[in-house]
Amino acid sequence: MGKLTKAAVPIGVVSIVLMLVVPLPATVLDLLIAVNIVGSLLILLVSMQIKRPLDFAIFPSLVLIATLMRLALNVSSTRLVLTDGYAGKVIEAFGHFVIGGSLIVGLVIFVILTIIQFVVITNGAGRVAEVGARFTLDAMPGKQMAIDADLNAGLINEKQARKRRSEVTAEADFYGSMDGASKFVKGDAIAAIIVTLINLIGGFAVGVMQKGMAPGEAVSTYSLLTVGDGLVSQIPALLISTATGLIVTRSASQGDMGSDLIKQLGRNKQPVRVAGIAAIALCLIPGLPKLPFLLVGGLFLFLATKLTDEVETDDEAPEPGDAAPAEAQPDSPEAIVDRMRVDPLELEVAFDLVELVDTARGGDLLDRVKALRRKVAMETGLVIPLVRTRDNLDLPASQYVIWLNGVPAAKGISPAGTVLAIGDHLDGLPGKATREPVFGLAAKWVPAELQRQAEMAGATVVDRSSVITTHLAEVVRQNAAALLGREDVKVLVEMVRRSHPAVVEELTPTLLSLGEVQRVLQALLDEGVSIRDLVRIFEALSLRAKVSTDVDGLVEAVRAALGAAISHPYVSEDERLHVITLEPSFEQRLLESVRQTEGGQVLALDGHTVDVLVRGCTEILDEAERMNLSPVLVCSPQVRAALSRLVRQVLPRLTVISYSEVSRTAQIESLGVVSGAHAIR
Structure with missing residues (x-):
């Protein structure tokens, strides 16, 4: 057949x-x-x-x-x-x-x-087909981006995304064909x-x-x-x-x-009733035959008595008689596989924190997490995976745990009925003394009814949901590289391909594989560099990959292309960039100690030299932080990668940039020079 x-x-x-x-x-x-x-x-x-x-x-x-x-x-x-x-x-x-x-x-x-x-049907259909084809083609990029956004947000899976993309393409092809078919008619x-x-x-x-x-x-x-x-x-x-x-x-x-015609015309009985009355009223005009209008008016009035005004209902609400879907058996393969799955990012809360998640009880934690995902994406260029939130009865009261790839990454408490007051002069307020989970500042959990008194005492007051969200944001920023998976990189590459296809075609897979691009992006995120400007990043990778595919070399090429965008976050409001520099002879000594390993460039230094370097940077950094300043360590591009790898291990709060990444518009202010013997201020 x-x-x-x-x-x-x-x-x-x-x-x-x-x-x-x-x-x-x-x-x-x-x-x-x-x-x-x-x-x-x-x-x-x-x-x-x-x-x-x-x-x-x-x-x-x-x-x-x-x-x-x-x-x-x-x-x-x-x-x-x-x-x-x-x-x-x-x-x-x-x-x-x-x-x-x-x-x-x-x-x-x-x-x-x-x-x-x-004149009537063909011309009208041809015009509608032409406009439909034009609007459908114009709307294609937006629809594709909406599908990608739903996929990144975890609202749909890859199979559903592929189906939606094919439907969008088929719709554009259909209306384009209809535009031509109308010409046949x-x-x-x-x-x-x-x-x-x-x-x-x-x-x-x-x-x-x-x-x-x-x-x-x-x-x-x-x-x-x-x-x-x-x-x-x-x-x-x-x-x-x-x-x-x-x-x-x-x-x-x-x-x-x-079905749509009967449903929509008969949605409200009032118009049908008015039409019937109007038909009967036409019988009053002299000369008009009365029987046709009486029959039609009577028919409409009869239909109006049979219609009922439609009540707006929530289409997503389940019907009372609907049977609940059968749950998978606890020992079924599907249930076991679901429990085996490791989510990239999870948030577990104790039983008394469930109210923060339950929207019916006024909880807004889930909405804040969604807003956090958007904020992190705008800051770092990383679309973090969907945060799986669940309760855990085994957790102590008021505790929450943030899991990263199946491993606990951070813990904290958020006692019910309290707010977190952050400040140094909180002795006069009742509550439990603690430390703010992100910056380690002195804080105290005080009763929520004393929020006004805490503010009058000069404290910064934060609600419980904000504490958890801020803690989660810090964990995400510190582990952004671990959250960037191969599938995420593929989505980012396809996003650039739609707007700049030549950039992607030149880069991958001709010069670099998807895995190599992932390693470069992870290295940038590890050092706190935003990967939002993917076009410039890919262009820099294309140029460098023709010479060498060494990861450190690729990263430095990207950093050089981004330039001032890297140092811009550290420029103060008065357009000042506070820097720590290296004494030239000491920097030359570090440059001579650079060694290439499988894990990248490292500094082959003795313990005494490392101690001098770390102690000198720490002294200047501590003094700068007491003045509420956020300095960066500036060095030559040749030694930056190896020096940054060392500093991140012993002094993670100090950022290392090269001279080529310093903002040209900012006013440079040196806070000190680190030499081979001591720090010079």
């Missing part, structure tokens, strides 16, 4: 083409005309039953085939009419019975049908007019000149058959034009056209 179906369409199209040149018997022509009319009616009915245009995606091609078949039937019928004066029972019936044997009546009906099809209407005029003139000429008929007899024999032939062609053409208009004006819904 499958092979027969595949062969039927090609055979049918070839047969239609042959009809243009091969004469057909009148009996076969009658059969094909019947197939044409019924087939057009079927297409119209199917177009009324679909719920969205893509459900009838073959329609543009079907329009072309139907148009070609009508033209082939026109040629075959014209050949029979002009040669035999007879073109089968169907055309004869249309020429005599339908139009009463009158040439004038036939021409008038033909012209009216042509005007309806060409329009051309068919024009061809029908021209063919009919030619047949009228040709039939009259054949009858009078070749067969010696009187003019009246020639008109009766040939012209009536020509008009009948035109009507036989125009009826299926009108059905196809109507189907085209229905398809391009159809909006996606949950029902077919008939």
Whole structure:
């Protein structure tokens, strides 16, 4: 059956083409005309039953085939009419019975049908198809980005994302094809007019000149058959034009056209009642027949009594009678696999913190976590995975745990009924003394009703949800590189490909694999560098990868391309960049100690030199922090990678940048110089 179906369409199209040149018997022509009319009616009915245009995606091609078949039937019928004066029972019936044997009546009906099809339906459908194609193509980038955003947010999985992308592409292809198909319908209407005029003139000429008929007899024999032939062609053409208009004006819904029509027109009974009263009121106009308007008005009033005003309901709310979906058995493979799955980021809360998650009880923690994901994405360029939040009855009261790739990364407490007051002068307030979880500042959990007193004492007051969210944000920033997976890098690459395809095509997979790009991005995140500017990052990688694929070299090339964007976060409000520098001879000594290893560049220094370096940086950094300053250590690009790797291990709060990354617009202020012997200030 499958092979027969595949062969039927090609055979049918070839047969239609042959009809243009091969004469057909009148009996076969009658059969094909019947197939044409019924087939057009079927297409119209199917177009009324679909719920969205893509459900009838073959329609543009079907329009072309139907148009070609009508033209082939026109040629075959014209050949029979002009040669035999007879073109089968169907055309004869249309020429005599339908139009009463009158040439004038036939021409008038033909012209009216042509005007309806060409001027009204075809032109309107063509314009709607053109606008629909333009709007669909313009909306494609936005729809693709929305799908990627839902995928990154964890609202859909990769399979659903692929399905949605294919639907967006199919929709654009469909409306583009419909724009062209509407031209077929329009051309068919024009061809029908021209063919009919030619047949009228040709039939009259054949009858009078070749067969010696009187003019009246020639008109009766040939012209009536020509008009009948035109009507036989125009009826299926009108059905196809109507189907085209229905398809391009159809909006996606949950029902077919008939169901939507009854549902939406009868949604409220008031308009139906008013229409019935208005119909009866027309009976008061003198001269108008009263019976038709009384019948119509009475029918509308009767329908109004049967209708009920539709009440707005929440479509997402479950029906009372709906059965709950069957839960997987605890020992089933699906349940075991689900428990085995390790989420990149999890938040466990104790039983008394569930209220922070429950929106029905006023909890806003989940909304804050969503906002955090957006904020982190804008700051670092990393779209962190969906945070899985769950309660754990085994946790002590008021405690929460942040898990990273299945390992506890941080813990904290958030006692119920309290707020966190951060400050140094909180002895006069009751509560439990603690440390702020991110910066380690002195703090105290005080009763929520004493929030005003804590603020008057000069403390910064933070609610419980903000404490957890801030702690989670810090864990994410410190472990951003660990959260950037291979699939995340693929999404980022595809995002750049849509706007800058040449950049991606040059870089991957020709020069670097996806894994190598991931390592570079992870190295940048490890050092607190935002990866938002992916275009410049990829361009720098393309240039450097042609020379070497060493990760440290790739990272330094990217940092050089980003330039001042790296040091900008450390520039103060008064446009000052506070720096710690190295004494030149000491920096040269560090440069000579750089060694290349499998893990990257390292400094091969003795313990005493490392101690001098760390102690010198620590002294200057501590003094700067007492003045509320955030300095950076500046060095040459050749030693930066190795020095940064050492400093991150012993002094993680100090950032190391190179001279090429210093902002040109900021005013440089040196806080001290580190030498091989001591720190110079």
